[in-house]
Amino acid sequence: MEIREALEADFEQIWRIFHSVVVAGETYAYAPDTSKEEAYELWLRQPQKTYVAVEGDTVLGTYYLKQNQLGLGSHVSNCGYMVAESARGKGVAAALCEHSQAMAKRYGYKAMQYNFVVSTNEVAVNLWKKLGYEIAGRLPKAFRHSKLGLVDALVMYKWLGD
Amino acid sequence: MEIREALEADFEQIWRIFHSVVVAGETYAYAPDTSKEEAYELWLRQPQKTYVAVEGDTVLGTYYLKQNQLGLGSHVSNCGYMVAESARGKGVAAALCEHSQAMAKRYGYKAMQYNFVVSTNEVAVNLWKKLGYEIAGRLPKAFRHSKLGLVDALVMYKWLGD
Numbered sequence: 001m002e003i004r005e006a007l008e009a010d011f012e013q014i015w016r017i018f019h020s021v022v023v024a025g026e027t028y029a030y031a032p033d034t035s036k037e038e039a040y041e042l043w044l045r046q047p048q049k050t051y052v053a054v055e056g057d058t059v060l061g062t063y064y065l066k067q068n069q070l071g072l073g074s075h076v077s078n079c080g081y082m083v084a085e086s087a088r089g090k091g092v093a094a095a096l097c098e099h100s101q102a103m104a105k106r107y108g109y110k111a112m113q114y115n116f117v118v119s120t121n122e123v124a125v126n127l128w129k130k131l132g133y134e135i136a137g138r139l140p141k142a143f144r145h146s147k148l149g150l151v152d153a154l155v156m157y158k159w160l161g162d
Numbered sequence: 163m164e165i166r167e168a169l170e171a172d173f174e175q176i177w178r179i180f181h182s183v184v185v186a187g188e189t190y191a192y193a194p195d196t197s198k199e200e201a202y203e204l205w206l207r208q209p210q211k212t213y214v215a216v217e218g219d220t221v222l223g224t225y226y227l228k229q230n231q232l233g234l235g236s237h238v239s240n241c242g243y244m245v246a247e248s249a250r251g252k253g254v255a256a257a258l259c260e261h262s263q264a265m266a267k268r269y270g271y272k273a274m275q276y277n278f279v280v281s282t283n284e285v286a287v288n289l290w291k292k293l294g295y296e297i298a299g300r301l302p303k304a305f306r307h308s309k310l311g312l313v314d315a316l317v318m319y320k321w322l323g324d
Binding site for chain 2: 025028029030031032034069070071072073074075076110111113115116136137138139140141142143144145146153155157159
């Protein structure tokens with residue numbers, strides 16, 4: 001597995017991953033009917049950088065990196081990660097997260113914040129904890145889960161060093 | 163004091179308030195050198211609604227209302243408030259906040275979230291607490307205060323009712 005910057009040619013595979021994650025309505029706030037064009041904007045255009053984990057020609061997972069706040073909060077980064085269903089349980093998310101921390105430091109960020117981790121997504125919450133992120137906040141009933149209804153969302157945060 | 167939707171003609175006064183708040187670098191993440199054009203985008207264009215508190219022709223304060231997250235988080239609103247220096251201590255912020263909660267409910271929101279309350283801004287933190295917002299999270303050293311250096315930011319949250 002190699003992690004590199006996403007190319008235009010990766011987008012078809014990124015879209016398939018994005019769409020299947022979002023349609024489920026269990027882990028990301030993006031509307032389940034987010035279009036391919038909107039996904040391109042959200043995942044490849046608006047962020048500062050987008051990366052993919054690949055094995056040969058196959059995209060296993062992807063993440064974006066951007067600043068979380070303007071101006072006087074711009075030293076805190078934000079990332080979002082998605083892994084293809086067929087590639088789960090192989091450490092792809094952990095590898096993407098470690099990579100993202102290194103890239104965030106390279107781009108001068110001092111911390112990383114996840115604004116909206118769905119509290120029922122235990123796999124993610126536990127992985128982020130293991131990788132050094134703390135639960136900095138809990139937003140009661142802030143996420144409309146497709147199966148569970150209103151559930152809490154978590155804010156997670158890691159200081160990356162001065 | 164009357165609170166009404168902001169008009170184009172209010173922008174000159176809104177800009178004076180915005181600029182003096184932002185230049186201080188003590189309470190908002192907006193870059194201290196945010197331009198008038200950017201301020202117009204941020205305060206009047208991007209939000210769903212913008213309101214002003216006025217006394218005669220004088221704008222005493224202003225707030226914006228928008229959704230805080232996309233799609234499955236779109237039932238949570240977000241607001242930002244600013245009060246003219248000459249109008250502080252008269253209950254303008256409290257009046258704007260009460261008004262914003264009523265408007266948020268009218269537009270179908272179920273909750274309101276403040277993403278980035280500077281922890282050293284005690285007047286604001288105490289006012290939001292008094293008006294029913296809880297500290298839902300604390301972001302260590304997430305704000306670069308112009309005088310104090312890196313200080314914590316708070317996430318505050320209020321459920322507005324079903």
